[in-house]
Amino acid sequence: MDYEKWGLSEYMSIEKNVYKIMMFGDSNVGKSTLVKRWVSDHYIENMPKTIGVEFRSKVVYVDNLAITLQIWDFSGEIRFDFLLEMYSRGVVGGIFVFDMSDNDSMLHLNNWVTRVRSYTSKDFPILIVGTKMDLSERKPNKKEDEEDSNMIFLCSAKTGENIDDVFQALAERIYYERKELGI
Ligand SMILES: Nc1nc2c(ncn2[C@@H]2O[C@H](COP(=O)(O)OP(=O)(O)OP(=O)(O)O)[C@@H](O)[C@H]2O)c(=O)[nH]1
Ligand SMILES: [Mg+2]
Numbered sequence: 001m002d003y004e005k006w007g008l009s010e011y012m013s014i015e016k017n018v019y020k021i022m023m024f025g026d027s028n029v030g031k032s033t034l035v036k037r038w039v040s041d042h043y044i045e046n047m048p049k050t051i052g053v054e055f056r057s058k059v060v061y062v063d064n065l066a067i068t069l070q071i072w073d074f075s076g077e078i079r080f081d082f083l084l085e086m087y088s089r090g091v092v093g094g095i096f097v098f099d100m101s102d103n104d105s106m107l108h109l110n111n112w113v114t115r116v117r118s119y120t121s122k123d124f125p126i127l128i129v130g131t132k133m134d135l136s137e138r139k140p141n142k143k144e145d146e147e148d149s150n151m152i153f154l155c156s157a158k159t160g161e162n163i164d165d166v167f168q169a170l171a172e173r174i175y176y177e178r179k180e181l182g183i
Pocket of ligand 2: 033048
């Protein structure tokens with residue numbers, strides 16, 4: 001089919017660049033609130049708990065190309081664990097979230113990463129994201145910041161600080177990795 005002729009080239013380029021991204025982390029860390037802030041720039045004080053998985057999408061631009069990020073926002077409740085394997089099929093990027101005011105949620109991250117990796121065959125790019133920065137006394141010190149800046153993002157859905165950077169950074173990482181692999 002001649003996509004240029006039918007005026008579909010732009011549509012096709014978007015279709016070709018749809019990334020399935022999944023959000024993981026303990027219940028109540030703020031995954032859904034973070035996605036809501038990013039998609040519609042709204043802060044919801046009392047977000048209902050996610051039942052299973054929720055789905056949102058938004059276009060970002062990388063290298064002048066429109067890329068649709070499909071965000072699969074997964075419940076952190078253990079009772080939905082059985083859905084993980086099925087839903088993580090085809091994932092190309094992961095956002096692992098902890099709550100900066102809840103130490104346990106940070107300690108559980110390793111476990112989340114190990115479990116998700118066991119269900120997915122490929123080594124896809126991931127980001128670690130600390131939320132609720134507005135509640136935290138802890139500010140990253142410079143050295144830590146430099147070492148981890150590639151991997152760890154700190155943000156607040158309440159103030160909106162650093163939210164766009166999270167999704168833009170992951171989209172760029174996936175895009176350039178795939179470009180290098182010729183995908
Ligand atoms: N102060 C503050 N509170 C936040 C922030 N982000 C989320 N919250 C609050 O944290 C609570 C939990 O947020 P959710 O987004 O529902 O958490 P979740 O990770 O999606 O939880 P599950 O769906 O159960 O996995 C809500 O009451 C939010 O208002 C933030 O940046 N700052
Ligand atoms: Mg949720």
